Amino acid sequence: MSDDGKHGTLTLGQSSDEGDQSFSERLRIALSGESPHAFSKRSGIGDSTMRKYLLGSMPGLDNLLIIANAANVTLDWLAAGKGPMRPSTGQFLAFTASDAEHRQVLLPRYDIRASAGSGTLVVSEDVEEHFAVGRDWLRRNLPPWAPLNARVGVLENGGDSMWPTIQDGDLLMIVQDVEWRIVERGGIFVFTLDDRLLLKRLQVLDNGDLRIISDNKVYEPMTVLRSDIPNRLILHGQVFFAGGKPRNYPS
Structure with a gap:
């Protein structure tokens, strides 16, 4: 650093002797x-x-x-x-x-929590950090319908409404850009309903209405009328992996 307090200029290939910089x-x-x-x-x-x-x-x-x-x-x-x-x-x-680039994929972890409960108000979707995941592992675990270049993201679950399938604090991997035909097959999805981010099981009924189901039977299912779906629901992705640290430790 120069004596006048301004940052010095480093040219291509020049070594820095400013190891005391933060x-x-x-x-x-x-x-x-x-x-x-x-x-x-x-x-x-x-x-x-x-x-x-x-x-x-x-x-x-x-x-x-x-x-x-x-x-x-x-x-x-x-x-x-x-x-x-x-x-x-x-x-x-x-x-x-690095050869690791060809063996690994960096997945963005979003600075939001999907709510397995009454819903989390969506404020931002900043990328908090990235997770390195083996490319081969990702290919093996992606849903069969997902293309190899599918967009995948990571976020955290908050709440217990999907217990015991998914627990509070579990990290979720989701495939984004999901078409409605995938929802019709059923599964666990991350979506926004009336400006609240939710993690629930979705089921399309015979009449086209959407059933929103919690695996924890304490929570009652909800139904969104077919005519209301376009105005109330934004689909973000399907969950294909959920995991966290062990909950029970030996004494």
Whole structure:
């Protein structure tokens, strides 16, 4: 850092001797004047998550790789202030050069909770972080109808209305861009009903009405009339995986 308090300029291949910089300072340099909002939109990292990083929070490896790739800086420099800021000519970033890119897929985890209860008011859909999932595992576990290039997202369940199938705090993987014919087959879906985000089992009745069912029998089912479905319901995706940490531990 220069004596006048301004950030010095690092040219291609030049090593940084500013190891005392914080991650947030290096992140601001990496943005190169681009607004955090624009960078968030371009990289896929949510606005609120970027604000946390700029205030001093340290991202995990997956988000470090995404930021380094989007900002065209080296991972070592971004994470620890070591080595050159920019990759040398002909050098690829770890995120794009690694063989792991071909074996893994980064799934966005949205900063919202799907409610297995009375419903969660939808405020935002920022991407909080990314999960690395094996590509082969994903192909094996996707629903049979889903294409190999299907959009998949991760979010957290909140509530007990889908117990015992899905528990409070479980992470959900959903296939997005679901057509109505998939709903007609039945299954567990994430959807917005009257501006509230819900996780429920859906069943299309013979007359076209939609039955909304909780696996926990404490909760009564709901019915949406066929004529009301277009105005009241927005379908986000079908759940194909749910899991969390073990609930019972040996003493």
